[in-house]
Amino acid sequence: MAKSKSAYSVPGKIGKIERHIIVVWVDNEAGVLARIAGLFSGRGYNIESLAVAEVDKKKHISRITIVTEGTPQVIEQINLQLKKLVPVHKVADFKRGEKDILFRELAMFKILGNSKKIEKAKKICKKFNPVILDKTKSSVVIQVTALRAEIDKLALDLKSLGLISTSRTGAVAMTKGSKIFN
Amino acid sequence: MPKLLSGAEIVFKALEDQNVEYIFGYPGGAVLPIYDELKNHKSIKHILARHEQGAGHSAEGYARSSGKPGVLLVTSGPGATNAVTALTDAYMDSVPLVCISGQVPTHLIGTDAFQECDTTGITRPCTKHNWLVKDVNDLSRILHLAFEVATTGRPGPVLVDIPKDIQFKKGKYQFSKNTLKKKLNGKATHKISNLELDKFIDLIKRSSKPIFYTGGGVINSGPEASKYLRELVSLTGFPITSTLQGLGAYPGDDPQFLGMLGMHGTYEANNAMHDCDLMINIGARFDDRITGKVDEFSPGSKKIHVDIDPSSIGKNIKVDLAIVSDVSELLKSLIKRFKEKNKNFVSSNKQKTSKWWEQISKWREKKSLNFINSDKIIKPQHAVQRLYELTKKQDTFITTEVGQHQMWAAQHYKFNKPNRWMTSGGLGTMGYGLPAAIGVQIANPGKLVVDIAGEASVLMTMQEMSTAVQYRLPIKIFILNNEYMGMVRQWQELLHEKNYSESYTAALPDFVKLAESYGCVGIRAKTPSELDEKIEEMINIDRPVIFDCVVDKAENCFPMIPSGKPHNQMILGPEEEEEISDEGKILV
Numbered sequence: 001m002a003k004s005k006s007a008y009s010v011p012g013k014i015g016k017i018e019r020h021i022i023v024v025w026v027d028n029e030a031g032v033l034a035r036i037a038g039l040f041s042g043r044g045y046n047i048e049s050l051a052v053a054e055v056d057k058k059k060h061i062s063r064i065t066i067v068t069e070g071t072p073q074v075i076e077q078i079n080l081q082l083k084k085l086v087p088v089h090k091v092a093d094f095k096r097g098e099k100d101i102l103f104r105e106l107a108m109f110k111i112l113g114n115s116k117k118i119e120k121a122k123k124i125c126k127k128f129n130p131v132i133l134d135k136t137k138s139s140v141v142i143q144v145t146a147l148r149a150e151i152d153k154l155a156l157d158l159k160s161l162g163l164i165s166t167s168r169t170g171a172v173a174m175t176k177g178s179k180i181f182n
Numbered sequence: 183m184p185k186l187l188s189g190a191e192i193v194f195k196a197l198e199d200q201n202v203e204y205i206f207g208y209p210g211g212a213v214l215p216i217y218d219e220l221k222n223h224k225s226i227k228h229i230l231a232r233h234e235q236g237a238g239h240s241a242e243g244y245a246r247s248s249g250k251p252g253v254l255l256v257t258s259g260p261g262a263t264n265a266v267t268a269l270t271d272a273y274m275d276s277v278p279l280v281c282i283s284g285q286v287p288t289h290l291i292g293t294d295a296f297q298e299c300d301t302t303g304i305t306r307p308c309t310k311h312n313w314l315v316k317d318v319n320d321l322s323r324i325l326h327l328a329f330e331v332a333t334t335g336r337p338g339p340v341l342v343d344i345p346k347d348i349q350f351k352k353g354k355y356q357f358s359k360n361t362l363k364k365k366l367n368g369k370a371t372h373k374i375s376n377l378e379l380d381k382f383i384d385l386i387k388r389s390s391k392p393i394f395y396t397g398g399g400v401i402n403s404g405p406e407a408s409k410y411l412r413e414l415v416s417l418t419g420f421p422i423t424s425t426l427q428g429l430g431a432y433p434g435d436d437p438q439f440l441g442m443l444g445m446h447g448t449y450e451a452n453n454a455m456h457d458c459d460l461m462i463n464i465g466a467r468f469d470d471r472i473t474g475k476v477d478e479f480s481p482g483s484k485k486i487h488v489d490i491d492p493s494s495i496g497k498n499i500k501v502d503l504a505i506v507s508d509v510s511e512l513l514k515s516l517i518k519r520f521k522e523k524n525k526n527f528v529s530s531n532k533q534k535t536s537k538w539w540e541q542i543s544k545w546r547e548k549k550s551l552n553f554i555n556s557d558k559i560i561k562p563q564h565a566v567q568r569l570y571e572l573t574k575k576q577d578t579f580i581t582t583e584v585g586q587h588q589m590w591a592a593q594h595y596k597f598n599k600p601n602r603w604m605t606s607g608g609l610g611t612m613g614y615g616l617p618a619a620i621g622v623q624i625a626n627p628g629k630l631v632v633d634i635a636g637e638a639s640v641l642m643t644m645q646e647m648s649t650a651v652q653y654r655l656p657i658k659i660f661i662l663n664n665e666y667m668g669m670v671r672q673w674q675e676l677l678h679e680k681n682y683s684e685s686y687t688a689a690l691p692d693f694v695k696l697a698e699s700y701g702c703v704g705i706r707a708k709t710p711s712e713l714d715e716k717i718e719e720m721i722n723i724d725r726p727v728i729f730d731c732v733v734d735k736a737e738n739c740f741p742m743i744p745s746g747k748p749h750n751q752m753i754l755g756p757e758e759e760e761e762i763s764d765e766g767k768i769l770v
Binding site for chain 1: 302303306307310311314316331335470473474475476477491492493496497500673677745746
């Protein structure tokens with residue numbers, strides 16, 4: 001064993017990293033997002049993406065969807081630590097790839113180019129519910145909704161067709177069928 | 183229509199309804215309206231500290247020795263930032279504190295006004311929750327919620343930041359209990375099931391090498407929890423060890439008690455933790471000072487973990503049976519269920535654990551807390567032992583600073599009751615003990631309160647002696663003076679080739695004269711022969727005392743588990759260290 005000069009123990013084995021989507025219902029009050037984000041940064045957890053908006057105007061409840069990565073132990077800690085926060089009502093946790101959960105991200109692409117290139121770009125986006133939000137002779141803004149990896153790939157493919165600006169949301173999630181999160 | 187009250191009046195009304203008797207604080211511009219209101223509330227006494235950190239640790243000492251939440255009142259900006267160390271300390275050691283801070287008027291927030299800081303932003307990671315009050319009509323609800331959050335679930339600090347204009351504004355006062363019905367901290371609303379209890383009992387019955395590992399959760403659960411713990415340990419006949427924070431929950435001089443475990447725990451406690459086949463963790467959190475190298479921590483044991491905080495379970499160590507519960511409630515139900523079916527368990531189970539107890543006796547024979555005493559120079563361990571012998575007959579409260587003296591106090595002072603031992607374990611805050619002793623003395627008038635201190639630590643909050651003198655609090659500051667930051671020096675000796683970089687304090691004050699200048703009593707002991715007499719003298723003085731106990735400068739704190747090592751590879755003492763010096767270096 002390497003000679004340790006530390007008053008602390010050496011790190012142990014690290015478990016397998018999993019990607020999870022964590023949905024948190026919170027009181028929409030000042031500082032709540034800082035509490036969530038601070039918990040993640042303070043304890044060294046990752047936030048890959050984060051989407052938040054108020055979903056209940058009357059009760060002032062916001063729904064936060066966080067994509068994160070960690071060992072099963074870390075993911076469990078994230079869940080438990082989130083539940084301890086006073087403004088948190090409930091927490092739902094899904095492993096990426098679970099079958100009965102729907103995930104979507106929204107992206108806007110701005111493409112500059114002649115009509116030929118723009119047509120080509122529209123074609124590439126066809127599978128992902130494209131909406132043309134704005135169009136001029138030399139530019140187009142296309143909105144798509146798709147999975148994270150699909151948007152990654154789209155952005156890559158659109159690059160040669162004149163993509164100059166991308167704006168993406170974090171993932172949001174919902175269960176399939178009549179089931180709801182609890 | 184109910185009478186409207188000013189924000190400052192609402193603060194005191196809420197404190198009165200929460201039965202607060204003492205607040206620890208320091209005035210300043212942004213809390214003046216609250217200080218102005220103080221005179222109208224005779225049931226609440228304000229203790230003026232000399233620094234907000236001192237006020238915070240005093241509030242902690244008060245809370246830990248009384249079981250009631252400590253209340254802290256500070257001004258904006260530096261008042262709040264000075265309180266941060268105490269808040270973090272309370273957060274780590276689960277001490278219920280309610281900190282009320284003044285803030286600049288609402289319209290100036292965000293303008294970098296005089297003595298403005300983002301108090302809720304700064305204290306967010308070191309409180310269970312905090313609030314910036316923007317409407318005076320929310321104030322009473324928030325204050326009561328603050329007390330509830332601080333004292334329920336795993337206790338901890340909270341902060342309520344009140345802008346100065348809100349303190350003047352008139353608003354409605356409301357007080358309804360159970361505002362936080364929907365959740366405790368961590369939502370520990372779990373009902374203990376018979377299934378869990380039966381699993382627990384089954385594990386107890388199957389075990390032949392069991393150990394109880396208990397922590398501060400037992401103390402925090404109230405005196406009942408200690409009573410039940412003693413009953414359960416006696417019902418099972420199992421050995422028990424305790425963390426630093428759990429000392430006193432079980433009698434320190436009982437034969438079933440193996441002493442403290444962990445980095446500076448006893449040989450028998452750590453080896454028993456390593457070799458056991460059943461570990462029953464009650465209210466402890468598998469801290470890194472306890473587990474050492476996690477991968478090699480007690481490899482062959484089944485583990486039960488009882489904790490009120492669900493996030494403490496499985497955080498560092500995986501367990502086989504996890505029960506989220508208040509310790510007292512769990513032990514009560516467990517004992518009841520256990521007794522129903524297992525009469526005379528101790529005698530019928532004796533055979534099964536006899537080999538285990540034999541092994542423990544062998545470990546005990548190492549006498550790991552032994553040290554080589556001297557008749558010329560006071561050994562620090564000897565000083566703590568003499569202090570214990572001379573104070574054990576009365577109900578004594580001990581606080582400490584952080585470092586070697588803290589470990590020697592934990593090793594050599596035997597506690598028999600909960601809430602008698604106040605030490606900064608999680609955060610390890612030097613300067614904790616003196617102000618904590620002030621809070622302890624306020625909560626326990628007439629009792630003997632001793633801060634076992636190091637000369638380096640105690641200088642960090644020495645100004646609080648002035649507080650002790652002002653309020654006639656006869657605390658005893660028992661300094662083990664070795665002129666070094668002892669624990670730093672020890673690590674440098676063992677790990678950094680005796681390069682004692684900046685760990686020696688030149689130009690220390692004369693503590694006897696310092697005591698006199700504060701208006702208290704100074705006593706110095708230099709030789710073992712005069713020690714007892716001087717300690718007696720200290721105990722018999724009904725005034726604050728600074729006791730300068732001049733001890734061996736080179737003494738190290740043993741036994742110890744070197745970093746990165748499992749529990750069964752302890753260094754026992756200086757003899758062993760020299761014998762295997764080359765190898766020993768690699769060990770640490």
